[in-house]
Amino acid sequence: MLQGIWRRGRHTKLTAFVVLGAVALAGCGSDSRNQSTFEANGKIARDDANIFNAFFIVAAIIGIGIMAATVFAAIRFRSRPGNENPVQIHGNTKLELSWTIAPAVILAIMGVFTVKMIWDQAAKPANAMEITVTAKQWWWQFEYTKVEGQTKQVVTANELHIPAGVPVWLTLKSDNVNHSFWIPQLMGTKDNIDGHVNTLQLIADEEMATAAEVDQWLGGQCKQYCGLSHADMRVRAKVDSKEVFAKWYESQLEPWTAAELGTFKQWDDVYACSSCHYIQGLVPDDDAGVQAGSKPVPSQRGPNLTHLADRKSFGSATFSYGIESIDPEDLTEWIWDAQKHSAGQDNSKPMQCPEYPDSTAKIKCVGMPSFKHDKRNPMSRETANEIAIFLLNIGKKA
Amino acid sequence: MSAVTADSATQDHGHGANAGHGQTTNTGVSNTKLAVWAFLSSEALFFGSFISTYLLYRGRDTNFAAAGLIPEAYNPQDLFNIEFTSATSFILLMSSLTMVLALAALQRDDHRRFRIWIASTALFGLTFIAGQVYEFTEFYREGLQLGSGTFGGSFYVMTGLHGAHVTVGIFWLLSLYQRSLQGKLGSEKSEAVEVAGLYWHFVDIVWIVIFTVVYLVPYHK
Amino acid sequence: MTTLDPSSVLAQRQQRLARPTKATGWTSWLTTVDHKKIAILYGSTAMVFMVLGGVEALLIRLQLWRPNGTVLTAATYNQLFTMHGTTMVFLVGMPMAVAFGNYLLPLMIGARDVAFPRINMLGYWIFLLGGVFLYSSFFLGGAPNGGWFGYAPLTSMPMARGFLPSHGADFWAIGLIMLGIGSVTSAVNFIVTTLNMRAPGMTLLRMPVFVWMIFIIAMLTLFALPPVTAALIQVYMDRNFGTHFFDAAAGGDPLLYQHLFWLFGHPEVYILILPGMGIVSEILPVFSRKPLFGARVVVMSGIAIGFVGWGVWVHHMFATGVGPATTTGFGIATMAIAVPTGVKIFNWLGTVWGGAVRLTTAMLYSLGFIAMFTLGGLSGVMHSIVPSNGQQHDTYFVVAHFHYVLFGGLIFAIFGGFYYWWPKVFGHFLSEKMGKVGFWLLFVGFNLTFFPMHIVGLQGMPRRTYTYGTGHGWELMNQLETVGGFIIALAVLVFIVNVVASRKRNDLAGADPWDGRTLEWSIPSPVPVYNFLEVPEVHAFDDFWHRKYTEDEEGRLVRLPSGGSDAGEHPEGEHSDGSHIHLPSPSYWPLVFAFGLPMSGYGFVFKNWWLVGVGVAVLMFGLTAWLVEPDTAQDDHS
Structure with a gap:
């Protein structure tokens, strides 16, 4: 039943917005990122939309009614010769009671549905x-x-x-x-x-x-x-x-080959990639050094790079979005000089990860550092490109 | 217009910041006193926020330490010297009594006694602050820092802000003492002492709550 | 015991530094304690901040004109949206209410000044210097950038950890604490004035609705600011002294911040909107020539909002996972608060209904208020539907909602109030023609800016994002919003031109140009320094109206033959110039006192304890001198 309401409800809502705004439609419909709440593709989102739609219609009726009444009153009761001295009404208990109770009733109905849905959504589904x-x-x-x-x-x-x-x-x-x-x-x-x-x-x-x-x-x-x-x-x-x-x-469970690990280690030794990024098997979980605390724990400050090749975008789904796979040139730029590409950062003040490379201070890394501007081991673009191509070819036995 | 009433007649003489005796107000409470009451109600919520913070965090870092999330936990009960703090708290409590005596003395125009009592109040307050400074130094030496779990911050900031309030109160009392010495504080201006007293009693009451919550209630939930 | 005698030193100094006496000229504005002058200072300063906040908004709109905009960097954008919110709430909304309250509260209750004229002046200086302090951060390494709500732990992480790498958050915390002190002083002043300074016969229930609303917001301010002040102190301590109030890794709780903040933040919403409701409740009856429909109910619903407003703060936190029981409770409380709000809207409509409506600019703004505020209120109720709140939360839908409430509500009411009371304050009318042009520009611009935000929000655009990608279908809505933003700017410009032009034209208004109902219209315009030559005696709600009119047996208005203003018909005689009235004298000390605050504020931000010391010393000096100085200079020697 709910689904049926939703399918129709969507149109009702759009229509209502046209009535209200006249500008609404033009903006809808061209969403290729599928981020609009007008379109639900899961049960919870659909429930949210249904309850919204139901009360949106109620709210729209009330809103239009009050606005119409305001405009009507302002025009109908305009001061004209002869009516400058209107009847002085100080109040009307019956009327006031009714417009206190009526909204309260509408809200109570709304409350019942809301509360039920709150508890439904908070419950953990079986076999999840x-x-x-x-x-x-x-x-x-x-x-x-x-x-x-x-x-x-x-x-x-x-x-x-x-x-x-x-x-x-x-x-x-x-x-x-x-x-x-x-x-x-x-x-x-x-x-x-x-x-x-x-x-x-x-x-x-x-x-x-x-x-x-x-x-x-x-x-x-x-x-x-x-x-x-x-x-x-x-x-x-x-x-x-x-x-x-x-x-x-x-x-996703497949580890790198020993050869792959060996190749990556040469970069890791210089740029300490693994102090932020996790790579399965690079620092063995049962490593005595890790347990003794002399080596860093496999870090998850940065994304797991083990299967980056299987992802279609990087940089928090910001880069290489909308193309079939990660563009090696994009990734090269990112590895080389991430600060330049994140948040329109001012490149003159690269936001260095304070923990990189040797800092012992307990400071969390904020964002990806710029390896191009690193004082100790400035990275060449060629190296960045090598790393990018290496990471994107993992698991792709050509 | 109608005849000038008693009310408006007094208002004609200006109603300024220190509307004290001789001015009728709608409520019968003078402006100053009403303002101080309003201000103190706001202050009550201010301290209430810190006390709530303390209560929320009470015993928490112990749990965190047990879970290995922070290196060590502080059990303030090991640090506290309840006898010592009880003594300074008692002195602060007594200062409320001397405050009452000071006001009573002024109201019957006994200026010598007024000065004795008001000075004792300030002195008691000062003793309390000295005790707090000593206590803070001791705790700090024993390792309790601002950054010691959540206890360090919530303890030092709450009690420190209270200490700051007591300090302001001491200055206030001393300024009254000074005015009395200059002969500018007659019994007709006893309200100036009364509102200082309101503040002082308030700060006292806040301490009673803090003392109970921090020192007497066990830290572990 | 030999101590330095500060008051005698001060007494000597005062002989050299004579007490200010000037009542005219620009220096008089520095030392005035006249509530009317202070109100004008509040209003004009808030207007300047409104323009600043508006410019910030326009820059934001330019950046969002198209996807991947390059007008601003993320760092600048974050500063601008933080300062836009902070400015509009703390430097425009609240001080505007204080401006109107300051001017009108004493006049409406028949008093000659507020209870504490010098504290009143202190409040203004703290507001001005606090605002300057906040804005100076733009030149001192970066403005606040953690949002006007400044959620910990983003704001409370030590600067060295790099989350907010500037002193912005420190400026924000210290600045808001300062502004909070200022707000509490004016709240105390309003409360005491309302309770204690009413003219004979002005019982609480005969007070105008506007006075009631100011009284309620003063109470709310008094109780709402302490929690946020505590939270700000905790943020500052976490950031600078290594405490762990909000650091979860050491046992702190980030949610505590949100509770303390919204315990302030929600009543704050009512602090902002209730004065607007008060203004509209004064304007609508006058231009409808009918009494406020159910005036007592309007007051009572205001009180109800004041109380229930304390029980809804968690509706800002539905997404924080406070649990289904808590969200249920706060969701229902939020729905409940819609009832008293709805009652007000219907009562305003009831006031206009059957009246003799004059569509002046002030009336247009008030009617616009009803319509726009209703929309904002309805979208607010939609937020109480917790499940769909999860979708709307922190999207542009919410931005649309609170702009309908605070812009369509408060700002419309403020402009209405300007047009309505301008003749009383300055003696001349603002141009009605330009006023109406300005109104329609603002109305169209406002709706063009904020209505599309509902849609783009539901289309999935989150707030506080400096950019958005292509392919969302958000472009058109954002472009409409930007165009609307500039129309709003044009409307504000028209208002400013109107102010200047009307001053030049000087179309004199007389004491009672609108046929008003409340006491301020019974005295000359502009209001003389002593307000009332004789303190009025009040016999009814809308007392001044009842001096002019009565009702026949059908309830129609009948003008009384002798009724009307007693302005201009002052009794002749030695007292007709008000020279017998002793008023509080001007003073330097509030200004000196207030200067101590930003000084120590800078000290706290940059951890320069010398500066803090100097600031506190200046503050103490100002305070001591203030306490020694009598209220009125005359009393000094008599």
Whole structure:
């Protein structure tokens, strides 16, 4: 039933906006980023939209009524010769009572539906897939903690893969400032707050399931102001069929070959990539040095680079967006001089990661540093290009 | 217009900042006193915010330390010298009594006694502040810093702001003492002492709450 | 015990530095304690800040004109939206209310001044210097950039950690604490004035609705500012002294900040809008020639809003995961507060209904207020639907909502108030023709700017983003908004031209140009320094109206033969110039006192403790001199 209302409701809402604004329609419909709440592709988003639409119509009627009454009263009761001394009405108890009670009743009805939906959405669905979403500065990390039949965890960034029709239970965390996770066509927002664990549920529509090679994404972005690059902290989700999802999931568990690790180590030794980025197997989890504290723990300050080659965009879904895969030239620029490309930063004052390369201060890294401007080991563009091409060819045995 | 009433007659003589005796107001409470009451109600919420913060964080860093999230926890009960702080708190409490005596003395035009009591009030306050300075120094030496978990900040900032209020009060009392010495503080101006007293009692009451919450209630929830 | 005798030193100094006596000339504005002059200072300063905040908004609109805009960098954009919000709330909205309250409150209750004229002046200086302090940050390394709401831990992280790498957040925290002190002083002043200084017969229920609204916001200010002051101190301490109030890694809780902030922030919304409601409640009856429909209900609903306003703050935090029980409670409370608000709207309509409406500029703004505020109120109720709030939260839909409330509401009311009371304050009319042009420009510009924000918000555009990509379909809406923004700027320009031109034209108004209802219209325009030659005696709500009119048995108005203004018909005699009235004398000390605050403020920001010391010394000096100085110079020697 709800779905039926929604399909019609969308048009009702658009029509209402035309009535109100006359300018509404022109803006809608050309959304290739799928970030508009006018279009719902998941159960939660549809519920949100339905309850909004229902009360939007009520509100629109009341609003238009009051505005019409205001205009009518101003014109109808204009001062004319002969009516300068109108009847002095000081009040009317009956009338006043009725316009106190009437809104209260409407609001009470609204309240019942609202409260029911609040509790529905807060409940954890049975057999849900569980993903922990950690907000970083400024990107998203996804850890798949409970996937049917899988015990190993997949850690990825910025591009969320979910199977269609399966309830997903998101656990939202932050290890820095406040953020807010939002993919409008799947569900409303919830904040990521350090020291708090928030939850959010979503179920993507079955008909959204796409084949692996189809490049169709649902857009979203951080909603809670989180500093310089807040606007660039985007996210996108791909809804897969169950089979496609399982395949993708398996592929994410594959480690690098020893040769690949060896190649990367030569750069890591100079630029300390792994002090921010996680690469599966680069620093073994059972490394004695890690346990003794003399070597850095595999870091998750930056996105997991192990399977960057499988992602279609980088830089918090900001770069190489809308093309089929990550552009090596884009990635080269980013590795070489990220500050130039993030948040329209002023290049004369590169925001150095204070922890890089030798600082022992307990300072969190904010954003990707500019290796081009690094004082100790300025990176050449060629090196950046080599790293980019290396990372993009992992797992692609040509 | 109608005859000038008693009310408007007094208003004719200007109604300034220190509308004290002899001026009728709608409420019967003088402007100054009403203003101080309003101000103190605002202050109550100010301290209330810090006390709430303290209560929210009470015992928290202990849990965090147990979970290995912060290196060490502070159990303030180990630091506190309850006897010492009880003594200074008692002195501050007594200063409210001397404040009452000072006002009573002034109202019956006993200026010598007024000065004795008002000076004792200030002196008691000063003793309390000295105790607080000593306490802060001791705690700091024993390792409790502003950055010691959440306790360090919420303790020092709350009690420090209270200490600042007491200090302002001491200056206020001394200025009254000074005016009395100059013979400018007759019994007709006793309201100036009364409002200083309101402030002083308020600061005292706040301390009673802080003392109870911080020192007497166990830190661990 | 030999101490330095500060008051005798001061007494000597005062002989050298004579007490200011000038009542005219620009220096008189520095030392005045006249509530009317102070009101003009508040109003004109707030107007300057409104233009500054407006320029910031226009720059924001230029940046968002097209996707991937390059007008501003992210760093600049973040400073501008932070300062736009901070300016409009703390340097325009609140001081405008104080400006109107300052001028009108004593006049409407039949008093000669506020209860504490010098504290009144102090409040103004703190406001001005606090504003200058905040804006000076643009030249001292960067303006505040953590948002007007300044959520911790973004603002409370030590600067060295690089999240907000400038002193901006320190300026913001210290500046708001300063402005808060100023607001509390004026709140105390208004409360005491309202409770204590009413003319004989002016019972609480005979007070004009505007006075009631000012009284309610004074109470709200008094209780709302302490929590945020505490939060700001905690932010400052976290940022500069290594405390961990909001650092979750050490046991702190970022949510505590949000609770303390919104415990202030929501009542603050009512602090901003209630004066607007008060202004409209004065204008509508006058230009409808009917009493305010259900005046007592309007007052009572204002009080109800004042109370319930304390119980809805978490609706700003529905997305923070406070749990379904809490969101249920606060969602319902938010719906409940719509009831008293709705009652007001219907009562205003009831006032206009069946009246004899004169569509003056002031009336147009008031009617515009009803329409625009209703829209803002309705979108506000939509936010209480918690599930869909998750979609609207922090999008442009919310930006549209609160601009309809605060711009369509408060700013419309302020402009209406300007046109309505201008003749009373300055003696001459503002041009009605230009006023109406300005109104329609503002009305069209306002709706063009903010209505599309509803749509673009629902289309998924979040707030506080310095840029957006192509492919969202947001371009057209953003372009309309930018065009609208510039039409608003044009409307403000028309108003400023009107002020200058009308001053030149000097179309004199007389004491009671609109056939007013409240006491301020019973005295000459501009108002003499002593306000009332004789303190009036009040017999009814809208007392001045009832001196002019009565009703026949059908309830129609009948003008009383002798009724009307007693302005200009002063009794002849030695007292007719008001020279017998003793008024508080001007004083330097509020200014000196106020200067101490930004001085120590800079000290706190840059951790220069010498500067803090000097600031506190200046403050103490000003305070001591103030306390020694009597209210009125005459009393000194008599």
